[in-house]
Amino acid sequence: MTDEACIVGIGETAYVRKPGSGLSLLGLQLQAAVRAIEDAGLTGRQIDGIMPFPNLGHAESFAANLGCENLRFQSIVWMGGAAPVASLRVAAAAVRQGLADHVLIPGGWNGYSGARARQTVAEDVSSLPGGAIARDYYLPFGFSAPPQWYSVMARRHMHEFGTRAEQLGCIAVAMRKHAQLNPNAVMKARPMSIEDYLASPMLADPYRFFDCCLETDGAAAVVVTTPERARDLGKEPVFIMSAAAGQPCPADEITNRKDIFQTGLSLAAPEAFGRAGISPGDVDFAQIYDCFTFEVLQQLEEAGFCKRGEGGAFVEGGRIELGGELPVNTHGGLLSEAHVLGLNHIVEAVRQLRGDAGERQVAEAEVGVVTGWGDFGDGSIAILRRA
Amino acid sequence: MVNQGETGIPRPLPELEGLSGDFYGYCRDRELRFQRCSDCGQWRHVPREMCAECGSWNWEGERSSGRGRVFTWTVVARALHPAFQDACPYAPVVIEMEEGVRVLSEMTDCAPEELEIDLPVEVVFEDVNEDVTLPKFRRTAS
Ligand SMILES: [Zn+2]
Numbered sequence: 012m013t014d015e016a017c018i019v020g021i022g023e024t025a026y027v028r029k030p031g032s033g034l035s036l037l038g039l040q041l042q043a044a045v046r047a048i049e050d051a052g053l054t055g056r057q058i059d060g061i062m063p064f065p066n067l068g069h070a071e072s073f074a075a076n077l078g079c080e081n082l083r084f085q086s087i088v089w090m091g092g093a094a095p096v097a098s099l100r101v102a103a104a105a106v107r108q109g110l111a112d113h114v115l116i117p118g119g120w121n122g123y124s125g126a127r128a129r130q131t132v133a134e135d136v137s138s139l140p141g142g143a144i145a146r147d148y149y150l151p152f153g154f155s156a157p158p159q160w161y162s163v164m165a166r167r168h169m170h171e172f173g174t175r176a177e178q179l180g181c182i183a184v185a186m187r188k189h190a191q192l193n194p195n196a197v198m199k200a201r202p203m204s205i206e207d208y209l210a211s212p213m214l215a216d217p218y219r220f221f222d223c224c225l226e227t228d229g230a231a232a233v234v235v236t237t238p239e240r241a242r243d244l245g246k247e248p249v250f251i252m253s254a255a256a257g258q259p260c261p262a263d264e265i266t267n268r269k270d271i272f273q274t275g276l277s278l279a280a281p282e283a284f285g286r287a288g289i290s291p292g293d294v295d296f297a298q299i300y301d302c303f304t305f306e307v308l309q310q311l312e313e314a315g316f317c318k319r320g321e322g323g324a325f326v327e328g329g330r331i332e333l334g335g336e337l338p339v340n341t342h343g344g345l346l347s348e349a350h351v352l353g354l355n356h357i358v359e360a361v362r363q364l365r366g367d368a369g370e371r372q373v374a375e376a377e378v379g380v381v382t383g384w385g386d387f388g389d390g391s392i393a394i395l396r397r398a
Numbered sequence: 399m400v401n402q403g404e405t406g407i408p409r410p411l412p413e414l415e416g417l418s419g420d421f422y423g424y425c426r427d428r429e430l431r432f433q434r435c436s437d438c439g440q441w442r443h444v445p446r447e448m449c450a451e452c453g454s455w456n457w458e459g460e461r462s463s464g465r466g467r468v469f470t471w472t473v474v475a476r477a478l479h480p481a482f483q484d485a486c487p488y489a490p491v492v493i494e495m496e497e498g499v500r501v502l503s504e505m506t507d508c509a510p511e512e513l514e515i516d517l518p519v520e521v522v523f524e525d526v527n528e529d530v531t532l533p534k535f536r537r538t539a540s
Pocket of ligand 1: 452
Protein backbone atom coordinates (compact mmCIF):
# COMPACT_ATOMS: atom_id res chain seq x y z
CA MET A 12 0.00 0.00 0.00
CA THR A 13 1.19 3.52 -0.77
CA ASP A 14 0.76 6.25 1.76
CA GLU A 15 -1.32 9.00 0.23
CA ALA A 16 0.27 11.98 2.01
CA CYS A 17 1.61 13.16 5.36
CA ILE A 18 0.55 15.44 8.15
CA VAL A 19 3.64 17.41 9.11
CA GLY A 20 2.29 20.17 11.30
CA ILE A 21 -0.33 20.56 14.02
CA GLY A 22 -1.38 23.64 15.95
CA GLU A 23 -4.00 24.54 18.54
CA THR A 24 -5.07 27.59 20.49
CA ALA A 25 -6.12 27.44 24.12
CA TYR A 26 -9.62 25.97 24.40
CA VAL A 27 -11.77 28.14 26.65
CA ARG A 28 -15.25 29.20 27.65
CA LYS A 29 -15.32 32.25 29.96
CA PRO A 30 -14.12 34.91 29.26
CA GLY A 31 -13.69 33.87 25.65
CA SER A 32 -10.71 33.82 23.32
CA GLY A 33 -10.48 37.61 23.01
CA LEU A 34 -9.63 37.07 19.34
CA SER A 35 -11.62 37.56 16.17
CA LEU A 36 -12.86 34.55 14.24
CA LEU A 37 -9.99 34.98 11.80
CA GLY A 38 -7.42 35.89 14.44
CA LEU A 39 -8.22 32.77 16.43
CA GLN A 40 -7.81 30.51 13.43
CA LEU A 41 -4.62 32.31 12.39
CA GLN A 42 -3.11 31.65 15.81
CA ALA A 43 -3.66 27.91 15.33
CA ALA A 44 -2.43 28.13 11.72
CA VAL A 45 0.81 29.89 12.72
CA ARG A 46 1.48 27.18 15.30
CA ALA A 47 0.82 24.38 12.78
CA ILE A 48 3.09 25.99 10.19
CA GLU A 49 5.87 26.47 12.76
CA ASP A 50 5.40 22.90 13.97
CA ALA A 51 5.95 21.74 10.39
CA GLY A 52 9.18 23.73 10.16
CA LEU A 53 7.67 25.85 7.40
CA THR A 54 6.96 29.53 6.88
CA GLY A 55 3.77 31.15 5.65
CA ARG A 56 5.44 31.71 2.27
CA GLN A 57 5.64 27.97 1.75
CA ILE A 58 1.92 27.40 2.28
CA ASP A 59 0.47 27.34 -1.22
CA GLY A 60 -2.84 25.60 -0.51
CA ILE A 61 -5.54 26.50 2.02
CA MET A 62 -8.78 24.64 2.80
CA PRO A 63 -10.95 26.68 5.20
CA PHE A 64 -13.94 25.30 7.10
CA PRO A 65 -17.29 26.05 5.40
CA ASN A 66 -18.69 29.46 6.38
CA LEU A 67 -15.81 30.23 8.76
CA GLY A 68 -13.28 31.99 6.55
CA HIS A 69 -11.79 32.58 3.15
CA ALA A 70 -8.47 31.26 1.90
CA GLU A 71 -7.67 34.80 0.74
CA SER A 72 -7.88 36.18 4.29
CA PHE A 73 -5.63 33.47 5.66
CA ALA A 74 -3.13 33.96 2.85
CA ALA A 75 -3.02 37.75 3.22
CA ASN A 76 -2.14 37.45 6.92
CA LEU A 77 0.22 34.50 6.69
CA GLY A 78 2.16 35.91 3.74
CA CYS A 79 1.31 33.07 1.39
CA GLU A 80 2.76 34.67 -1.73
CA ASN A 81 2.26 31.59 -3.83
CA LEU A 82 -1.32 30.57 -3.01
CA ARG A 83 -2.35 28.37 -5.91
CA PHE A 84 -4.85 25.94 -4.45
CA GLN A 85 -7.96 26.48 -2.35
CA SER A 86 -11.07 24.46 -1.78
CA ILE A 87 -13.89 24.16 0.75
CA VAL A 88 -15.62 20.84 1.38
CA TRP A 89 -19.26 21.59 2.18
CA MET A 90 -19.80 18.77 4.65
CA GLY A 91 -20.13 20.56 8.00
CA GLY A 92 -18.24 18.74 10.73
CA ALA A 93 -17.14 16.10 8.24
CA ALA A 94 -15.20 18.78 6.35
CA PRO A 95 -11.81 18.72 8.13
CA VAL A 96 -11.24 14.99 7.64
CA ALA A 97 -12.70 15.15 4.12
CA SER A 98 -10.27 18.02 3.53
CA LEU A 99 -7.40 15.71 4.47
CA ARG A 100 -8.44 13.54 1.57
CA VAL A 101 -8.66 16.45 -0.85
CA ALA A 102 -5.38 17.90 0.41
CA ALA A 103 -3.70 14.51 0.01
CA ALA A 104 -4.90 14.30 -3.58
CA ALA A 105 -3.83 17.90 -4.20
CA VAL A 106 -0.25 17.43 -3.03
CA ARG A 107 0.06 14.13 -4.88
CA GLN A 108 -1.17 15.75 -8.07
CA GLY A 109 1.12 18.74 -7.61
CA LEU A 110 -1.72 21.24 -7.23
CA ALA A 111 0.06 22.46 -4.11
CA ASP A 112 3.11 21.56 -2.05
CA HIS A 113 1.91 22.39 1.46
CA VAL A 114 -1.81 22.59 2.25
CA LEU A 115 -3.08 24.28 5.42
CA ILE A 116 -6.40 23.06 6.90
CA PRO A 117 -7.53 25.49 9.62
CA GLY A 118 -10.77 25.61 11.59
CA GLY A 119 -12.18 27.08 14.74
CA TRP A 120 -14.69 29.51 16.15
CA ASN A 121 -15.80 31.51 19.14
CA GLY A 122 -18.59 29.02 19.80
CA TYR A 123 -18.94 30.24 23.37
CA SER A 124 -18.21 33.97 23.46
CA GLY A 125 -19.51 34.68 19.95
CA ALA A 126 -22.78 33.42 18.52
CA ARG A 127 -23.35 30.23 20.51
CA ALA A 128 -22.62 27.02 18.68
CA ARG A 129 -26.22 25.93 19.30
CA GLN A 130 -27.47 28.93 17.33
CA THR A 131 -25.53 28.30 14.15
CA VAL A 132 -28.24 26.36 12.43
CA ALA A 133 -31.15 26.49 14.87
CA GLU A 134 -32.36 29.85 13.60
CA ASP A 135 -30.88 29.96 10.12
CA VAL A 136 -30.70 26.71 8.23
CA SER A 137 -30.00 28.35 4.89
CA SER A 138 -26.28 27.50 5.01
CA LEU A 139 -27.02 23.77 5.08
CA PRO A 140 -27.00 21.74 1.87
CA GLY A 141 -30.59 20.81 2.71
CA GLY A 142 -31.44 24.28 4.00
CA ALA A 143 -34.58 24.87 1.95
CA ILE A 144 -35.92 21.44 2.91
CA ALA A 145 -35.33 22.07 6.60
CA ARG A 146 -36.95 25.48 6.25
CA ASP A 147 -40.09 24.15 4.53
CA TYR A 148 -40.54 20.73 6.16
CA TYR A 149 -38.72 20.74 9.54
CA LEU A 150 -38.77 24.23 11.05
CA PRO A 151 -42.56 24.72 10.98
CA PHE A 152 -42.73 21.78 13.41
CA GLY A 153 -39.87 22.93 15.62
CA PHE A 154 -37.49 20.28 14.25
CA SER A 155 -34.83 22.91 14.09
CA ALA A 156 -31.43 21.78 15.29
CA PRO A 157 -28.86 18.94 15.19
CA PRO A 158 -29.62 17.29 18.56
CA GLN A 159 -33.27 17.02 17.48
CA TRP A 160 -32.46 15.73 13.99
CA TYR A 161 -30.07 13.07 15.25
CA SER A 162 -32.02 12.02 18.33
CA VAL A 163 -34.77 10.54 16.16
CA MET A 164 -32.16 8.10 14.82
CA ALA A 165 -31.01 7.35 18.36
CA ARG A 166 -34.58 6.54 19.42
CA ARG A 167 -35.06 4.25 16.43
CA HIS A 168 -31.79 2.48 17.27
CA MET A 169 -33.00 2.00 20.84
CA HIS A 170 -36.23 0.52 19.48
CA GLU A 171 -34.62 -1.85 16.98
CA PHE A 172 -31.58 -2.95 18.96
CA GLY A 173 -32.38 -2.30 22.60
CA THR A 174 -29.69 0.36 22.97
CA ARG A 175 -29.97 1.99 26.40
CA ALA A 176 -29.37 5.42 27.90
CA GLU A 177 -26.69 3.93 30.16
CA GLN A 178 -24.77 2.90 27.06
CA LEU A 179 -24.87 6.41 25.64
CA GLY A 180 -23.70 7.44 29.09
CA CYS A 181 -20.66 5.15 28.81
CA ILE A 182 -19.55 7.28 25.86
CA ALA A 183 -19.99 10.58 27.70
CA VAL A 184 -18.21 9.23 30.77
CA ALA A 185 -15.27 7.86 28.74
CA MET A 186 -14.74 11.22 27.00
CA ARG A 187 -14.85 12.98 30.37
CA LYS A 188 -12.33 10.55 31.88
CA HIS A 189 -9.93 11.22 29.04
CA ALA A 190 -10.32 14.96 29.45
CA GLN A 191 -8.97 14.64 33.01
CA LEU A 192 -5.60 13.77 31.44
CA ASN A 193 -5.62 16.70 29.01
CA PRO A 194 -4.44 20.11 30.28
CA ASN A 195 -6.16 21.89 27.35
CA ALA A 196 -9.53 20.19 27.90
CA VAL A 197 -12.28 22.53 29.01
CA MET A 198 -13.68 19.76 31.23
CA LYS A 199 -10.40 18.98 33.00
CA ALA A 200 -10.95 18.91 36.76
CA ARG A 201 -14.67 18.42 36.22
CA PRO A 202 -15.15 14.66 36.40
CA MET A 203 -18.50 13.07 35.61
CA SER A 204 -20.02 9.78 36.74
CA ILE A 205 -22.71 7.72 35.05
CA GLU A 206 -25.06 8.95 37.79
CA ASP A 207 -24.22 12.56 36.87
CA TYR A 208 -24.92 11.68 33.26
CA LEU A 209 -28.30 10.09 33.97
CA ALA A 210 -29.27 13.02 36.22
CA SER A 211 -28.56 15.63 33.56
CA PRO A 212 -31.72 17.22 32.13
CA MET A 213 -33.25 16.15 28.84
CA LEU A 214 -32.56 18.41 25.89
CA ALA A 215 -34.05 16.41 23.02
CA ASP A 216 -35.13 13.07 24.46
CA PRO A 217 -33.34 10.62 24.27
CA TYR A 218 -30.51 13.20 24.32
CA ARG A 219 -29.69 14.59 27.71
CA PHE A 220 -27.59 17.66 28.30
CA PHE A 221 -24.47 15.49 28.74
CA ASP A 222 -25.05 13.74 25.41
CA CYS A 223 -24.22 17.03 23.70
CA CYS A 224 -20.94 18.56 22.65
CA LEU A 225 -19.50 21.62 24.35
CA GLU A 226 -19.70 25.21 23.22
CA THR A 227 -16.19 26.62 23.34
CA ASP A 228 -13.78 29.11 21.80
CA GLY A 229 -10.79 27.59 20.06
CA ALA A 230 -9.12 26.74 16.78
CA ALA A 231 -6.80 24.10 15.41
CA ALA A 232 -4.95 23.54 12.15
CA VAL A 233 -2.91 20.94 10.33
CA VAL A 234 -0.47 21.02 7.40
CA VAL A 235 -0.43 18.30 4.71
CA THR A 236 2.33 17.54 2.25
CA THR A 237 3.84 14.63 0.30
CA PRO A 238 5.98 11.92 1.94
CA GLU A 239 8.91 13.13 -0.19
CA ARG A 240 8.69 16.72 1.08
CA ALA A 241 8.03 15.54 4.63
CA ARG A 242 11.40 13.80 4.64
CA ASP A 243 13.17 17.16 4.25
CA LEU A 244 11.32 18.85 7.10
CA GLY A 245 13.22 17.24 9.92
CA LYS A 246 10.22 16.03 11.85
CA GLU A 247 8.78 12.53 11.86
CA PRO A 248 5.66 12.83 9.72
CA VAL A 249 2.40 11.02 10.34
CA PHE A 250 1.30 9.17 7.22
CA ILE A 251 -2.21 9.31 5.77
CA MET A 252 -2.63 5.68 4.70
CA SER A 253 -6.01 6.54 3.22
CA ALA A 254 -8.80 9.05 3.58
CA ALA A 255 -12.34 8.88 2.24
CA ALA A 256 -15.65 10.69 2.47
CA GLY A 257 -19.25 9.87 1.65
CA GLN A 258 -22.84 11.04 1.82
CA PRO A 259 -25.98 9.25 2.93
CA CYS A 260 -28.82 9.04 0.38
CA PRO A 261 -30.56 11.41 0.32
CA ALA A 262 -28.00 13.62 2.05
CA ASP A 263 -30.21 16.70 2.20
CA GLU A 264 -33.11 15.09 4.12
CA ILE A 265 -32.79 12.91 7.17
CA THR A 266 -36.16 11.14 7.55
CA ASN A 267 -36.64 9.41 4.18
CA ARG A 268 -33.60 7.16 3.88
CA LYS A 269 -34.39 3.57 2.97
CA ASP A 270 -31.86 2.64 5.61
CA ILE A 271 -32.30 5.10 8.45
CA PHE A 272 -28.89 4.29 9.99
CA GLN A 273 -26.92 4.70 6.78
CA THR A 274 -24.46 7.59 6.97
CA GLY A 275 -21.71 8.91 4.75
CA LEU A 276 -19.30 6.84 6.81
CA SER A 277 -21.10 3.65 5.72
CA LEU A 278 -19.65 4.31 2.26
CA ALA A 279 -16.38 5.96 3.26
CA ALA A 280 -15.13 3.45 5.83
CA PRO A 281 -14.96 0.35 3.58
CA GLU A 282 -13.22 2.47 0.94
CA ALA A 283 -10.66 3.81 3.43
CA PHE A 284 -9.93 0.44 5.05
CA GLY A 285 -9.71 -1.18 1.62
CA ARG A 286 -7.19 1.35 0.33
CA ALA A 287 -5.15 1.20 3.54
CA GLY A 288 -5.15 -2.58 3.35
CA ILE A 289 -6.05 -3.02 7.01
CA SER A 290 -9.19 -3.87 8.96
CA PRO A 291 -10.81 -2.12 11.94
CA GLY A 292 -9.28 -4.74 14.24
CA ASP A 293 -5.80 -3.41 13.36
CA VAL A 294 -6.54 0.05 14.74
CA ASP A 295 -4.97 1.19 18.05
CA PHE A 296 -7.27 4.15 18.75
CA ALA A 297 -10.11 6.07 17.12
CA GLN A 298 -10.92 9.77 17.33
CA ILE A 299 -14.63 9.72 16.44
CA TYR A 300 -16.54 12.94 15.73
CA ASP A 301 -18.69 13.23 18.84
CA CYS A 302 -21.22 15.98 18.29
CA PHE A 303 -23.54 13.76 20.37
CA THR A 304 -23.02 10.43 22.10
CA PHE A 305 -25.18 8.34 19.80
CA GLU A 306 -23.26 9.55 16.76
CA VAL A 307 -20.15 7.95 18.27
CA LEU A 308 -22.00 4.65 18.67
CA GLN A 309 -23.41 4.87 15.18
CA GLN A 310 -20.04 5.66 13.60
CA LEU A 311 -18.35 2.80 15.48
CA GLU A 312 -20.93 0.51 13.88
CA GLU A 313 -20.85 2.00 10.40
CA ALA A 314 -17.02 2.11 10.38
CA GLY A 315 -17.03 -1.61 11.14
CA PHE A 316 -15.55 -1.62 14.65
CA CYS A 317 -18.59 -3.67 15.59
CA LYS A 318 -21.72 -4.88 13.81
CA ARG A 319 -24.78 -2.72 13.45
CA GLY A 320 -26.89 -3.06 16.57
CA GLU A 321 -23.92 -4.06 18.71
CA GLY A 322 -22.64 -0.54 19.39
CA GLY A 323 -24.36 -0.35 22.74
CA ALA A 324 -22.57 -3.40 24.08
CA PHE A 325 -19.33 -2.34 22.39
CA VAL A 326 -19.02 0.93 24.32
CA GLU A 327 -19.62 -0.75 27.70
CA GLY A 328 -17.09 -2.09 30.16
CA GLY A 329 -14.37 0.44 29.43
CA ARG A 330 -13.68 -0.90 25.94
CA ILE A 331 -13.49 2.64 24.50
CA GLU A 332 -11.48 4.05 27.41
CA LEU A 333 -7.71 4.40 27.63
CA GLY A 334 -6.42 0.94 28.45
CA GLY A 335 -9.41 -0.64 26.69
CA GLU A 336 -9.53 -2.47 23.39
CA LEU A 337 -10.20 0.67 21.32
CA PRO A 338 -9.58 3.97 23.13
CA VAL A 339 -11.91 6.57 21.61
CA ASN A 340 -11.32 10.32 21.78
CA THR A 341 -8.24 10.23 23.96
CA HIS A 342 -8.32 14.05 24.21
CA GLY A 343 -11.90 14.16 25.48
CA GLY A 344 -13.49 14.96 22.13
CA LEU A 345 -16.11 17.56 21.38
CA LEU A 346 -17.94 16.34 24.46
CA SER A 347 -15.20 17.09 26.99
CA GLU A 348 -12.15 18.72 25.38
CA ALA A 349 -13.68 21.41 23.15
CA HIS A 350 -15.81 21.77 20.03
CA VAL A 351 -13.17 22.54 17.46
CA LEU A 352 -15.15 21.12 14.54
CA GLY A 353 -13.17 17.88 14.56
CA LEU A 354 -9.86 19.57 13.76
CA ASN A 355 -8.93 18.73 17.35
CA HIS A 356 -9.54 15.05 16.58
CA ILE A 357 -6.98 15.14 13.77
CA VAL A 358 -4.48 16.99 15.99
CA GLU A 359 -4.93 14.42 18.76
CA ALA A 360 -4.48 11.51 16.35
CA VAL A 361 -1.20 13.01 15.15
CA ARG A 362 -0.05 13.64 18.70
CA GLN A 363 -0.77 10.02 19.63
CA LEU A 364 1.13 8.71 16.61
CA ARG A 365 4.08 10.94 17.42
CA GLY A 366 4.09 9.52 20.94
CA ASP A 367 3.56 13.03 22.34
CA ALA A 368 0.28 12.49 24.19
CA GLY A 369 1.78 12.49 27.66
CA GLU A 370 -0.36 10.95 30.39
CA ARG A 371 -2.98 9.87 27.90
CA GLN A 372 -0.59 8.22 25.44
CA VAL A 373 -1.89 4.98 23.92
CA ALA A 374 0.97 2.52 24.39
CA GLU A 375 2.68 1.55 21.13
CA ALA A 376 0.12 3.38 19.01
CA GLU A 377 0.90 2.63 15.38
CA VAL A 378 -2.36 3.05 13.51
CA GLY A 379 -5.22 5.40 14.33
CA VAL A 380 -8.52 6.38 12.79
CA VAL A 381 -10.14 9.81 12.78
CA THR A 382 -13.69 10.46 11.55
CA GLY A 383 -15.88 13.45 10.75
CA TRP A 384 -19.67 13.82 10.82
CA GLY A 385 -21.60 16.75 9.44
CA ASP A 386 -24.93 18.19 8.35
CA PHE A 387 -27.51 15.38 8.00
CA GLY A 388 -24.99 12.55 8.35
CA ASP A 389 -22.17 13.28 5.93
CA GLY A 390 -19.13 11.22 6.83
CA SER A 391 -15.38 11.20 6.46
CA ILE A 392 -12.55 9.01 7.71
CA ALA A 393 -8.76 9.02 7.62
CA ILE A 394 -6.52 6.14 8.58
CA LEU A 395 -3.20 7.37 9.89
CA ARG A 396 0.01 5.60 10.85
CA ARG A 397 3.18 6.59 12.55
CA ALA A 398 6.47 6.87 10.70
CA MET B 399 -54.21 30.19 17.13
CA VAL B 400 -51.31 28.06 18.22
CA ASN B 401 -48.77 29.57 15.97
CA GLN B 402 -47.32 32.16 18.27
CA GLY B 403 -45.72 31.56 21.62
CA GLU B 404 -45.92 33.93 24.54
CA THR B 405 -42.55 35.27 23.54
CA GLY B 406 -44.33 36.79 20.56
CA ILE B 407 -41.83 35.36 18.12
CA PRO B 408 -43.75 33.85 15.23
CA ARG B 409 -43.03 30.28 14.28
CA PRO B 410 -41.15 29.80 11.04
CA LEU B 411 -43.36 28.94 8.08
CA PRO B 412 -42.63 27.22 4.78
CA GLU B 413 -41.92 29.32 1.72
CA LEU B 414 -44.86 28.73 -0.61
CA GLU B 415 -42.83 28.62 -3.77
CA GLY B 416 -42.05 25.93 -6.32
CA LEU B 417 -42.65 22.34 -5.24
CA SER B 418 -43.22 23.36 -1.61
CA GLY B 419 -45.95 25.67 -2.86
CA ASP B 420 -47.59 22.66 -4.51
CA PHE B 421 -47.37 20.49 -1.38
CA TYR B 422 -48.71 23.12 0.99
CA GLY B 423 -51.30 24.21 -1.59
CA TYR B 424 -52.82 20.73 -1.41
CA CYS B 425 -52.78 20.97 2.40
CA ARG B 426 -54.65 24.28 2.21
CA ASP B 427 -57.29 22.38 0.22
CA ARG B 428 -57.30 19.81 3.06
CA GLU B 429 -55.72 17.09 1.01
CA LEU B 430 -52.48 15.32 1.80
CA ARG B 431 -50.86 14.60 -1.53
CA PHE B 432 -47.39 13.31 -2.27
CA GLN B 433 -45.54 13.22 -5.54
CA ARG B 434 -45.85 9.94 -7.36
CA CYS B 435 -43.78 9.14 -10.43
CA SER B 436 -46.03 8.85 -13.51
CA ASP B 437 -43.63 6.38 -15.09
CA CYS B 438 -42.50 3.95 -12.38
CA GLY B 439 -45.13 4.62 -9.74
CA GLN B 440 -42.66 5.46 -6.95
CA TRP B 441 -44.04 7.71 -4.19
CA ARG B 442 -41.74 10.39 -2.85
CA HIS B 443 -41.44 13.04 -0.16
CA VAL B 444 -40.05 15.69 0.23
CA PRO B 445 -40.93 16.94 -3.26
CA ARG B 446 -38.22 16.54 -5.90
CA GLU B 447 -37.79 17.69 -9.47
CA MET B 448 -37.04 14.20 -10.78
CA CYS B 449 -37.70 10.58 -9.86
CA ALA B 450 -34.50 9.26 -8.29
CA GLU B 451 -35.63 5.70 -9.10
CA CYS B 452 -36.16 5.97 -12.85
CA GLY B 453 -35.09 9.47 -13.91
CA SER B 454 -38.56 10.57 -14.97
CA TRP B 455 -39.60 14.23 -14.81
CA ASN B 456 -43.27 13.30 -14.83
CA TRP B 457 -45.24 13.15 -11.60
CA GLU B 458 -48.68 13.60 -10.16
CA GLY B 459 -49.65 14.93 -6.77
CA GLU B 460 -51.46 11.78 -5.69
CA ARG B 461 -53.82 11.64 -2.75
CA SER B 462 -52.49 9.85 0.30
CA SER B 463 -54.73 7.68 2.46
CA GLY B 464 -53.71 10.08 5.22
CA ARG B 465 -52.92 7.12 7.44
CA GLY B 466 -49.59 6.02 8.80
CA ARG B 467 -47.68 4.96 11.87
CA VAL B 468 -45.27 6.66 14.20
CA PHE B 469 -41.76 5.73 13.03
CA THR B 470 -39.72 7.70 15.58
CA TRP B 471 -39.74 11.01 17.44
CA THR B 472 -37.81 13.32 19.72
CA VAL B 473 -39.09 15.25 22.71
CA VAL B 474 -37.72 18.77 22.76
CA ALA B 475 -37.38 19.75 26.40
CA ARG B 476 -35.35 22.84 25.68
CA ALA B 477 -36.08 24.73 22.48
CA LEU B 478 -33.19 25.80 20.30
CA HIS B 479 -35.39 28.09 18.23
CA PRO B 480 -36.88 31.05 20.14
CA ALA B 481 -40.34 30.62 18.62
CA PHE B 482 -40.71 27.24 20.32
CA GLN B 483 -39.61 28.20 23.84
CA ASP B 484 -43.13 28.25 25.20
CA ALA B 485 -44.09 25.02 23.47
CA CYS B 486 -41.72 22.76 25.45
CA PRO B 487 -41.95 19.92 25.90
CA TYR B 488 -43.08 19.20 22.35
CA ALA B 489 -42.44 16.26 20.06
CA PRO B 490 -41.47 16.43 16.39
CA VAL B 491 -42.65 13.05 15.08
CA VAL B 492 -41.62 11.08 11.99
CA ILE B 493 -44.69 9.38 10.49
CA GLU B 494 -44.33 6.52 8.02
CA MET B 495 -47.32 6.78 5.69
CA GLU B 496 -49.09 3.77 4.17
CA GLU B 497 -47.60 4.84 0.83
CA GLY B 498 -44.11 4.35 2.29
CA VAL B 499 -42.96 7.95 2.45
CA ARG B 500 -42.12 9.56 5.80
CA VAL B 501 -43.33 12.95 6.99
CA LEU B 502 -41.98 15.08 9.82
CA SER B 503 -44.88 16.56 11.77
CA GLU B 504 -46.50 16.88 15.19
CA MET B 505 -49.38 15.15 16.98
CA THR B 506 -52.44 17.18 17.96
CA ASP B 507 -53.94 14.82 20.52
CA CYS B 508 -51.08 12.89 22.04
CA ALA B 509 -48.74 14.07 24.79
CA PRO B 510 -45.07 13.27 24.18
CA GLU B 511 -45.02 10.63 26.93
CA GLU B 512 -47.89 8.76 25.25
CA LEU B 513 -46.09 8.29 21.94
CA GLU B 514 -45.25 4.76 20.85
CA ILE B 515 -43.47 3.40 17.84
CA ASP B 516 -46.03 2.04 15.32
CA LEU B 517 -48.87 4.04 16.89
CA PRO B 518 -51.53 4.31 14.11
CA VAL B 519 -52.20 7.92 13.15
CA GLU B 520 -54.13 9.94 10.56
CA VAL B 521 -53.66 13.38 9.11
CA VAL B 522 -55.50 16.50 10.27
CA PHE B 523 -55.03 19.99 8.91
CA GLU B 524 -54.17 23.03 10.95
CA ASP B 525 -54.65 26.47 9.43
CA VAL B 526 -51.86 28.78 10.52
CA ASN B 527 -53.07 31.74 8.48
CA GLU B 528 -55.01 32.18 5.28
CA ASP B 529 -52.06 31.04 3.18
CA VAL B 530 -50.46 28.28 5.23
CA THR B 531 -52.03 25.03 6.42
CA LEU B 532 -49.82 22.47 8.14
CA PRO B 533 -50.46 18.72 8.03
CA LYS B 534 -50.51 17.33 11.56
CA PHE B 535 -51.56 13.97 12.95
CA ARG B 536 -53.88 12.43 15.52
CA ARG B 537 -54.44 8.89 16.73
CA THR B 538 -56.52 6.86 14.34
CA ALA B 539 -59.95 6.11 15.76
CA SER B 540 -59.92 2.36 16.17
ZN1 LIG C 1 -39.92 6.93 -11.51
